Amino acid sequence: MKNLYEVLDDLEIQYKNPGEHHHTSASYIQIDCPFCSKNSESYRMGIHMSGSHANCWRCGPHNILDTLREITGLSFPEIKELMQDLVRAPVYAKRVTGKITVPKGIQPLKELPRHRHYLKNRGYDWKELQRLWKIQGIPFASKLAWRLFIPILYRGEMVSWTSRTISKNPDITRYISAKPSEETIHHKSLLYGEDYARHAIVIVEGPFDVWRIGPGAVATLGTGFSQGQVVRMTEFPIRAVVFDAEPEAQKRARKLRDTLAGFPGETYLIELESGKDAGEASEKEIRQIRKEILK
Numbered sequence: 276m277k278n279l280y281e282v283l284d285d286l287e288i289q290y291k292n293p294g295e296h297h298h299t300s301a302s303y304i305q306i307d308c309p310f311c312s313k314n315s316e317s318y319r320m321g322i323h324m325s326g327s328h329a330n331c332w333r334c335g336p337h338n339i340l341d342t343l344r345e346i347t348g349l350s351f352p353e354i355k356e357l358m359q360d361l362v363r364a365p366v367y368a369k370r371v372t373g374k375i376t377v378p379k380g381i382q383p384l385k386e387l388p389r390h391r392h393y394l395k396n397r398g399y400d401w402k403e404l405q406r407l408w409k410i411q412g413i414p415f416a417s418k419l420a421w422r423l424f425i426p427i428l429y430r431g432e433m434v435s436w437t438s439r440t441i442s443k444n445p446d447i448t449r450y451i452s453a454k455p456s457e458e459t460i461h462h463k464s465l466l467y468g469e470d471y472a473r474h475a476i477v478i479v480e481g482p483f484d485v486w487r488i489g490p491g492a493v494a495t496l497g498t499g500f501s502q503g504q505v506v507r508m509t510e511f512p513i514r515a516v517v518f519d520a521e522p523e524a525q526k527r528a529r530k531l532r533d534t535l536a537g538f539p540g541e542t543y544l545i546e547l548e549s550g551k552d553a554g555e556a557s558e559k560e561i562r563q564i565r566k567e568i569l570k
Contacts, residue, residue, distance in 0.1 A: 279304060279326050282357055286347050291318045297570065298332065298473050305473075309345040310334055321473060326358060328430040332490045335407060336431030336470050376457040377436060380417035381424050387412040390423060393441040397483070397554070404486060413438065419451060425482050427453075427462050427496075428470050434460040437467075437496060439482070450481070452496070464503035466493035475513035475569050477545075477553075478531070480524070484517070484553035488561055491569040492553070498527065505534055512540040515568045519552040543568070 283290050283304065291298075291305040296318050299305045303321035308331040312319055320331045322339065329342045343354045384390055384401045390412035394401045404410040411424040422438040435458035440447050452462055466472075467482055471490035478493055479485060485492040495504055508514055514535055518528035528544055535542040545564060549557035553564075 279322065279324050282326070283322075285357065286343065286349075288343075288346055290322075303473065306346070308334065309342060310337065313346075323430070330431070330470050332471055332473050336428065338431070373454075373456040373458050375433060375435070375459050376453070378413055378417050378419045378424065378438070380413050380415075380420075381411050382414060384410065384412050387414055389414075389421070390441055394423075399483075399486060407490075408482075408486060409433075412441075422451070425467075427458075427465060427467055429460055429465055431470060434458060434465070435462040437462065437482070450497075462496055463501045466504055466507050467496050468493045469507065472511060474511065476508065476511045476515070477564060477568055478508060478514060478516045478518075479553050480518055481552075481554070487554045487556065488517075488564065488569075491565070498524065500527075500531055505531070508535060509538040509540070513568060514540060515543040515545050515564070517545045517547065517553055517564065520547050521551065 283306070288306055293299045293303065296305055298318050298321070303323055305318035306320045306322060307313055307315055307318060308320035311331060311334040319333050320329055320342065322329045322342070326339060328336065329339045330336045340351060340354050340358065343349070343358070344351060347354070384405050391401045394404065401410075409426045409428070413419050413422045413424055415421065419438050421442050422440050425437045425439065426433045427435040427437065435453045437450055437452040439450055455461060466476075468485045468490070472493055473491065475491060476493045477488050477491060478495065479488065480498060481494050481496065485494045516528045516532050516535075518524040525546065532542055532544040547553065547556050547560065549560045553561070
């Protein structure tokens with residue numbers, strides 16, 4: 276049996292340990308991404324120490340076998356043989372008894388002009404959301420009509436989902452998420468966007484805030500946060516809480532900051548100046564947050 280370090284040494288792949296590079300984080304070994312930044316010495320690709328998955332902060336999740344094959348030029352059977360005796364770390368996300376079940380009528384955004392118009396009016400590039408966050412849409416042919424379909428990923432696998440109405444009708448529920456019977460991991464036990472996070476996270480409330488800030492932002496998927504989500508937050512040594520500007524949201528933000536402050540690492544509370552939430556904040560303020568926290 277070998278650990279991941281020994282496998283990488285056998286393959287002569289250069290890497291950085293947690294703490295040795297600004298892209299590193301706990302439980303990940305960083306290498307150069309062979310898909311978007313090969314031989315750049317930027318170490319954007321993180322491989323979980325369990326060897327279960329790989330994720331690049333720029334181009335997203337990748338299959339670990341495909342990643343190593345792309346780097347080394349070895350065949351799939353050769354890579355698989357090297358990895359089969361790897362000592363694997365435990366999976367910490369608690370799986371539920373449900374089976375992933377998605378709503379009917381989901382379509383690509385390119386086929387949904389009303390959904391694209393909605394996103395454009397809110398300042399988002401639908402092509403980027405589709406590419407990076409796998410966002411799709413639901414038109415009229417569904418009980419969840421006129422909604423954005425938002426997959427929730429864990430280690431590159433869709434384990435749950437949520438949806439957001441594009442209607443302006445105030446009587447329509449904005450977010451509707453998967454029921455426990457429709458998900459394999461309960462969405463409130465995860466952080467939306469954590470597959471893209473590394474050494475630092477910006478903690479926000481919803482997917483739109485995550486999309487605005489970009490990779491490194493994670494959402495609690497609602498106004499509250501669970502104990503399981505707090506545990507996941509503590510795995511990152513640098514944490515910044517950026518909740519909505521309204522008084523009740525700021526009260527929750529202070530509570531979360533105080534909770535996280537009891538764990539090793541650095542925790543910050545950021546109050547927005549240019550918008551009621553990160554989704555509406557100015558580009559200048561978002562760049563500043565990324566520079567100070569996710570650098």
